[in-house]
Amino acid sequence: MKYLTKLPIIIVLITSCFVWANEEERVREIRDRNLKRMQEMVGQGNNTPKSDSPSYAEQIRNAIKPNITFKINPKDLKPNLRTTVLVEVEEDGLIKTRKIVTSSGNIDWDNSVMRALDKTQRIPTDTNGKAPPKLEISFMPF
Numbered sequence: 560m561k562y563l564t565k566l567p568i569i570i571v572l573i574t575s576c577f578v579w580a581n582e583e584e585r586v587r588e589i590r591d592r593n594l595k596r597m598q599e600m601v602g603q604g605n606n607t608p609k610s611d612s613p614s615y616a617e618q619i620r621n622a623i624k625p626n627i628t629f630k631i632n633p634k635d636l637k638p639n640l641r642t643t644v645l646v647e648v649e650e651d652g653l654i655k656t657r658k659i660v661t662s663s664g665n666i667d668w669d670n671s672v673m674r675a676l677d678k679t680q681r682i683p684t685d686t687n688g689k690a691p692p693k694l695e696i697s698f699m700p701f
Contacts, residue, residue: 618683619696626675629668629700640665642672643697652681652690660695672698 599614613621643661648654657676662669675698684690 615683615685619694622681622683623675623679623696623698626678627671627698628674629671631700640668640701641697641699642669643695644672644676646676646682646694646696648682648690648692648694650689650692652684654680654682661697668698668700 640663641661642659642663645658645660646654647656654676657673659669659673682690682694
């Protein structure tokens with residue numbers, strides 16, 4: 560008889576553990592979906608099927624990259640050269656301002672990035688026809 564009184568308590572504990580496990584699985588699925596969506600937004604999704612239209616990040620890269628002119632001197636070049644620029648943009652994609660947030664340490668590379676943005680003048684708009692007001696873009700020579 561002693562064991563029968565403890566049986567409902569054990570069932571409740573097992574049930575609550577089952578609900579917790581399902582909740583943990585649901586949270587993991589949501590996190591994975593959000594991570595996949597963010598990767599697709601920046602064009603890094605490994606499992607995403609290739610479409611004919613490039614991602615928005617690729618469109619921006621394709622607009623700016625041809626305007627970068629930089630003579631590479633292997634002696635001066637660091638393998639981790641990276642310049643990060645904060646770009647303020649009009650709704651139609653016109654570049655208003657640009658400012659180096661993080662310098663690469665190589666003034667020639669930094670200047671070539673800034674000249675490329677000046678030459679580009681306008682970034683592409685996204686699918687709704689508008690450009691984001693601020694973009695932080697990192698540039699690497701390789």
